[in-house]
Amino acid sequence: MKQHGGGDASHRIARISAHLDPHKLQMEGKTSLELQNCRAKGGSSGFKVAILGASGGIGQPLSLLMKMNPLVSVLHLYDVANTPGVTSDVSHMDTGAVVRGFLGSQQLENALTGMDLVIIPAGVPRKPGMTRDDLFNINAGIVKTLCEGISKCCPDAIVNIISNPVNSTVPIAAEVFKKAGTYDPKKLLGVTMLDVVRANTFVAEVLGLDPREVDVPVVGGHAGVTILPLLSQIKPPCSFTSEETAYLTSRIQNGGTEVVEAKAGAGSATLSMAYAAVKFADACLRGLRGDADVIKCAFVPSVVTELPFFASKVRLGRNGVEEIYTLGPLNEFERAGLEMAKKELAGSIEKGISFATK
Ligand SMILES: NC(=O)c1ccc[n+]([C@@H]2O[C@H](COP(=O)([O-])OP(=O)(O)OC[C@H]3O[C@@H](n4cnc5c(N)ncnc54)[C@H](O)[C@@H]3O)[C@@H](O)[C@H]2O)c1
Numbered sequence: 001m002k003q004h005g006g007g008d009a010s011h012r013i014a015r016i017s018a019h020l021d022p023h024k025l026q027m028e029g030k031t032s033l034e035l036q037n038c039r040a041k042g043g044s045s046g047f048k049v050a051i052l053g054a055s056g057g058i059g060q061p062l063s064l065l066m067k068m069n070p071l072v073s074v075l076h077l078y079d080v081a082n083t084p085g086v087t088s089d090v091s092h093m094d095t096g097a098v099v100r101g102f103l104g105s106q107q108l109e110n111a112l113t114g115m116d117l118v119i120i121p122a123g124v125p126r127k128p129g130m131t132r133d134d135l136f137n138i139n140a141g142i143v144k145t146l147c148e149g150i151s152k153c154c155p156d157a158i159v160n161i162i163s164n165p166v167n168s169t170v171p172i173a174a175e176v177f178k179k180a181g182t183y184d185p186k187k188l189l190g191v192t193m194l195d196v197v198r199a200n201t202f203v204a205e206v207l208g209l210d211p212r213e214v215d216v217p218v219v220g221g222h223a224g225v226t227i228l229p230l231l232s233q234i235k236p237p238c239s240f241t242s243e244e245t246a247y248l249t250s251r252i253q254n255g256g257t258e259v260v261e262a263k264a265g266a267g268s269a270t271l272s273m274a275y276a277a278v279k280f281a282d283a284c285l286r287g288l289r290g291d292a293d294v295i296k297c298a299f300v301p302s303v304v305t306e307l308p309f310f311a312s313k314v315r316l317g318r319n320g321v322e323e324i325y326t327l328g329p330l331n332e333f334e335r336a337g338l339e340m341a342k343k344e345l346a347g348s349i350e351k352g353i354s355f356a357t358k
């Protein structure tokens with residue numbers, strides 16, 4: 001019997017199940033382009049987003065939240081483990097985005113083809129006693145391989161890097177893209193949004209405000225002293241005692257460690273990170289859509305300081321980062337913090353560059 005929507009019932013059912021399992025389509029001899037076009041009816045117009053590391057502690061809630069984002073029409077979930085289960089689960093949500101799962105390196109290219117935005121939370125997290133830099137040996141190689149795939153399959157995509165150490169993985173990504181001839185500095189962003197989310201929360205606690213009313217710029221990078229909250233520039237404008245400034249700066253800089261210790265070996269921030277990653281990805285998509293005044297902090301290729309990468313406020317638009325804002329007036333405490341941040345950042349950036357160019 002012919003069904004409304006094209007194709008007979010058995011074909012239609014086969015298509016729906018294949019759409020959850022790219023293997024099935026490949027076995028039917030479909031090309032990757034057909035795979036891309038084989039969309040369930042009802043998919044809304046919008047952007048195509050891939051999450052690399054989708055089965056992880058961050059990846060799963062991030063997949064859930066991106067499936068809820070009305071700007072997303074296609075959501076590709078890629079990991080080296082457990083994507084069939086995560087994909088099946090998330091795909092039952094009655095929101096517009098069509099979800100497809102991709103498992104293992106042989107499916108990376110299909111996962112990436114045609115994507116507008118790629119979010120990378122793949123890699124190992126810290127355990128108590130470790131620094132983010134202790135993750136370098138494993139995560140540097142993971143990010144390098146994934147970025148090689150991006151160069152090949154979606155060189156125009158915006159890339160959001162979450163994998164630590166962000167201060168080194170973003171320079172690695174830049175070098176991979178340069179080597180492939182696909183580097184666009186406007187499209188590479190290290191995600192430091194969690195530092196801003198934490199800063200807003202901790203400052204609101206001290207001031208007795210709703211965190212949603214607070215906006216703290218956090219500049220520099222994403223590790224220890226490189227995380228530099230500019231409390232002198234918060235909105236709404238407020239002043240702090242030197243004790244409050246010292247307490248807040250230290251708590252914001254050590255927010256990640258606070259979670260790592262509380263989780264006692266079970267990983268680092270995942271839920272608050274997924275929240276922050278979605279806030280940031282949504283800003284990138286609103287920028288791509290052409291919304292005005294989309295401004296967020298991010299660790300990007302930059303000329304704001306003498307370092308080649310630096311986190312500061314950026315304006316997001318149709319081409320990715322369309323404007324990078326200078327740091328503005330800093331007080332004495334922040335100027336001293338900036339010098340410490342730059343010293344550590346220089347080493348982490350250099351470490352990433354040498355890894356990717358060796
Ligand atoms: N930027 C930030 O603010 C921020 C915040 C929190 C965590 N992180 C970092 O995010 C990363 C992930 O954290 P998590 O808690 O989700 O870890 P996790 O171990 O729970 O998940 C990582 C996922 O990556 C997958 N993975 C490993 N190698 C892969 C590869 N080659 N390709 C694709 N996927 C691969 C794993 O299978 C796993 O599902 C860590 O490096 C962590 O330090 C960054």
Ligand SMILES: O=C(O)C[C@H](O)C(=O)O
Nearest residue numbers: 126164255256257268269
């Ligand atoms: O602290 C970590 O290792 C994870 C992440 O960078 C964070 O800030 O929570």
